[in-house]
Amino acid sequence: MPATSLNAVGLSLNDCIKCNICTSYCPVSQVTDSFPGPKYAAPQSERFRDFGHPFYADDAGPISRTLAAGRMPDASVDFCSGCRVCNEVCPTGVRIAEINARARARIAAARGLSLRNRLLGRNELLARVGSIAPGLANFLLHNPLSRRLADALFGVAEKAPLPRWHNETLNRWLSRTRAQRLRSQQKVVYFHGCATQYYEPFVGIAAILVLEHLGYEVIVPPQNCCGLPMLSNGEFSAAEGYHRRNVARLIEFVNAGYPIIGTSTSCTLTLKEEAPELLDLENDADVRALKLATWDIFEWLRDRLDQGRLPSDLRPLHQSDRPFILPYHAPCQLRAHRIGKPALDLLARIPGLDLRESHARCCGIAGTYGYKTEKYQIAMDVGAELFDYVAAQSAASDREAAGSLSFTACDSETCRWQLEHGTGIPSRHPIELLAAACGLYDLQARRPADAN
């Protein structure tokens, strides 16, 4: 039975007082006329969308005559990147990004989805296929001819920072090192997400090493994509299937009282909030239990820190006396957790680290947004604020010889790729930095320190 209540997302439409603060902060509408702004797209346009219901989430639900006749009032909502800066600044709590996501879902339900958006939504499937032969997959995906073809045929931007397959998935590393894994009474569950599994297993390795260092056994149960790429491309029913499967696989651990910890801020946000809310699953007891048990890894580590349960044996990240300058960007998806910036609390304890906090609004990529040909330049223009900030830190470090800047840090994978693409400077997950400061991890080579 679909929801019949005035749910939180729909109701929040009523909270708009038209103040325009969201419009003045929106990083997308600032750089393009294609997106008229959050207020226009969400609380304002929503009053004119009679397809589906303003307060009604289920895209499998009734389709109005308007929609059936193919009359769509607006398409510009598709240019919302979903970064959630609007939600962050709204003084009255309108769930602007979610209203937009639902509008996109209704459009997708009516018009059908392009092959490109369907593929981008199923990055897990692509990643799994590629991981069978990573070298071949990397060649097929990354050679210039393929990129040009992908741009022309599918609308995947030629220059966008697509990830590379790693030669070993996280699962294979786990089975290869099974004997070395810590067994303990204290257990946590790790939700790795697709990018860690196939492209960046070293982020997961760093997380597992840190957690084991703290005395926790890390359980990595079978899991699938969190569904966010489908949610942001408007494929709600498929996303619901993914989420329900994750719930079914994780619920026994939740019921056992283990925290579900993730290193991908967007995956954890999806488990915590996006899926339950957008799909109207908040009344499902298991969905709710998983939502409450899910933590961003630094949120959880900060909690341990507050309880005085973190070791204080952190060491400098490099040998020189000069400070190690680290620009840190808290991704939009992390800020949407509304937990502050917990990585900063932990990284600040690393000796000799000169943390520089970026206040840029967004790197621009916003999940799969910046990969789309028609949105690539918008994403780069949005990210300019961040790239310029990093460049300024870098320039200052050279001029004053005050320290060295060899990395940036960011909690979200696509944002790190965009950061590297926009600045040319390698980017690391804060957990990699923490693992390195614990002496567990080689920051340059991205592998366990004792691997050699």
Added chain:
Amino acid sequence: MKRMQTEILVIGGGATGTGVAWDAALRGFRTVLVEKRDLTHGTTGRYHGLLHSGARYVLKDAASAVECISENRILRRTHTHCIEDTSGFFVVAPEDEDDYPDRFAAACRRLDVPCTEIPPGAALRREPLLNPRISRVFELPDAAADSFLATHATAQGARQAGATLLPYHELTRLHLSGGDGNRAVSAATVLDTVSGRELRIDADLVINAAGAWSGWVAALAGVEVKMILGKGVMLATNARLTNTVINRCKMPGDGDILVPIHTVSVIGTTDVQVADPENLSIEQWEVDLMLTEGDKLVPGLSRSRILRAWAGVRPLYQETQPAGEPAPAAGDPRSNGLPAQDSPQYSRDATRALALLNHRQRDGLRGLITITGGKWTTFRLMAESAVDAACGQLGVSRPCRTAHTPVPGVEQGHYWLGHRLNEVEEENLQSELICECELVTRSMLEGAAQRNPTVTLDDLRRDVRLGMGPCQGGFCTYRAVGILHSLRAGKALPAAAEWNVAHMQSPAHHHRDDTGPAPADDSRRRSAAVDPRASVSQPNLLLRDFLQERWKGVAPILWGQQLRQERLDELIYLSILNADHLPVDDEESPLSSFFRSDSSPSTSNL
């Protein structure tokens, strides 16, 4: 004093009067209409927007039901673009009596009102916010009607047929001629409330279509027309709660209709008998009652954001009044602020069927016909009967043509909610928006201000929905005033062809066509709001009046989100613009005092 001569003079610029002018002009009569304020300023502009299927009255008022279903079918052809084909549900709530639904369905069949029972589950799938405890649902051809646009379209039809419409002309005197046995109304004096000049209009026949003011007009001719004035209070929600008209399947009562009209849902109404048609006060108990009853249709309605409350006065008429039961005086039985349970809902029981009073037969007075009662849905039929009677008095036989003559704009097809958004998107007009809530572009506002008779910003609100959204004028009032000021200061545009009112609702109209048909000579332009010679066009006065008008409807529902909104609006206008100390204290527009009255909620029951 200026003089005019006409065959038919119509008093009242609501749906009925405008319909009469349209009908009379189409039959070839020289026709003049006078209205003391803007078209639709009265009851027409204050109703919930329901195009009745007639089902509401099948058991209580069969005559009205038959009129409604017949007119429903006609208006869908003649006023297509003013109607959204929402369809209507009659739902049986747990509180409702058991045998009413079956009697209701039988009566619908008997009166040829198409009625289909559908499973409650199917209704809930279409309208998920509907009360899940409803036990039965009937679907009927109710619809939502834009009474502003419909009246303007009818007015344009009338003008194109040669009628002259004079808004802001207030009737002050009816001139009688002849002695006993041969008395006749022969002329009227009207006051141009903008210029202050009087005008005498000689007419062969006067049709009193003044709605709730009909009794007052008749009194000027020395005849008594005793109106039953039923005040109804309505609330609008911030966004639509349903896309279908929802009625309770029970004897008509208070708060049992929920109409999706444009971007909002309207819950209505109360029915309180009043003596004065200008008594539009809103009592606390009326607001509370609408919320309580609304929750029975859509649980949670009372917690949803309410934008505004307003009242309209039904012009009901019953020739034979029940003996020995005097109509309760205004305010009297309700002085405790609650509806008296033991006194009958007098106006609720009055018939909604139209009333045609031919004063030649009724009072021995020639030259005057009163058309009143009825519903918005039956305005065309009312006009037809009135002009039929006029033909009788004038001794001519000319058939009515309105049932087969579409008004300008019908080619657009039925209204649909996404229409404005769609046009704004297709033409990329986002940066042209003046009223962001209701998607009113600069060109819509300028077109309406210059080419439609406009005295106050409130007139533009009725034309293009300026200020009718969530912020209730917070962000568009100062913009609109600035635009009118620059129009007023700039050189007048070349005398434009008559603006097609069908395009008043269209953000993109200026991209699609330039001019409509040339204006008739006597089609009078009175856009005082952009006339540099008119004192009413002073920007400060326009601003103050509109803020006062918007405040009137917000004050009774000032809680929750709308209170927060009003606080922001207050900061904009009182703190930044110092709007309560504008140097116009001694200036008045024709509506200043009307906007000021009743601006605070009654405290009798707080």
